[in-house]
Amino acid sequence: MTNALHLARTKGHHVSESVTPRKIRTHTLRDFKKEGRAITMLTSYDTFSASIFDEAGIDVLLVGDSAGNTVLGYDSTVYTKHEDIVRFTGAVARSCERPLVLADLAFGTYQVSVEEAVRHGVELMQAGAQAVKLEGGREVLPQVEALVRAGIPVCGHLGFTPQSVNQLGGFKVQGRGEKADALLADAVALQEAGAFAVVLELVPAPLAARVTETLDVPTIGIGAGAGCDGQVLVWQDMAGLSGFKPRFVKAFADLRSNLMRAACEYGNAVRAGEFPSPEHTFEK
Numbered sequence: 001m002t003n004a005l006h007l008a009r010t011k012g013h014h015v016s017e018s019v020t021p022r023k024i025r026t027h028t029l030r031d032f033k034k035e036g037r038a039i040t041m042l043t044s045y046d047t048f049s050a051s052i053f054d055e056a057g058i059d060v061l062l063v064g065d066s067a068g069n070t071v072l073g074y075d076s077t078v079y080t081k082h083e084d085i086v087r088f089t090g091a092v093a094r095s096c097e098r099p100l101v102l103a104d105l106a107f108g109t110y111q112v113s114v115e116e117a118v119r120h121g122v123e124l125m126q127a128g129a130q131a132v133k134l135e136g137g138r139e140v141l142p143q144v145e146a147l148v149r150a151g152i153p154v155c156g157h158l159g160f161t162p163q164s165v166n167q168l169g170g171f172k173v174q175g176r177g178e179k180a181d182a183l184l185a186d187a188v189a190l191q192e193a194g195a196f197a198v199v200l201e202l203v204p205a206p207l208a209a210r211v212t213e214t215l216d217v218p219t220i221g222i223g224a225g226a227g228c229d230g231q232v233l234v235w236q237d238m239a240g241l242s243g244f245k246p247r248f249v250k251a252f253a254d255l256r257s258n259l260m261r262a263a264c265e266y267g268n269a270v271r272a273g274e275f276p277s278p279e280h281t282f283e284k
Helices: 003-010 026-035 047-055 082-093 114-127 138-149 162-168 179-193 205-214 255-271
Strands: 039-043 060-063 100-104 131-133 154-159 197-201 219-222 230-233
Touching (some): 026 039, 026 100, 047 060, 138 179, 179 205
Parallel strands (some): 039 060, 100 131
């Protein structure tokens, strides 16, 4: 029995028997694709979420630039700094054992030059990441190839690419109509450049399935249908904390309501003089 499975069971939670005892690495994900086993990925930026998701048997923890939205309060991932990702990556890497820790290359850290891409990739690996993710297709192939040569595993990201939200004209499904073949060509090019996986975001399900069937490396979908090799969600959306409810998100808990209830009960108890009670007080 794996540590994750044992810990979850002792705490009264159910974890699928398919959780394996091995450390998840990039080649593990490729093996999962061959076996037809779905890959699970969630974002994580802190010690508590990382340790909980490790115990739950999640395969990949993505230290995403989405932290700019969900942790730092920005309205776009464009504002997330490299230093933010480095700090969050360290917290996650120190707090989990089994999952692969995948860190985003922030906006502006790889677009300028190959050298900048490698330098920032190295800093993320030194912070504890085991792989990095960047957005774009054939335009970033030199960066992907250079990172791979430097010994840094790379995950691609196609479809809706949040760092390009201003160029794309907002949050829109990508790859429709005549653009489908171009997205597929980008995916193949990323694979040939050495990417170990490709995230597909806001892509029509039939196209995502076509890309998945074409590639030897796994695809991870978010708003791309069930035909991908795995799925990823922002954890605050998944747990019902953010209140963000687009069509592609399912909340598996109502953490926002639970946290609100706890905070209200705490506040009421303090105002009523009911907390701290004698059992929470040191007399000597």
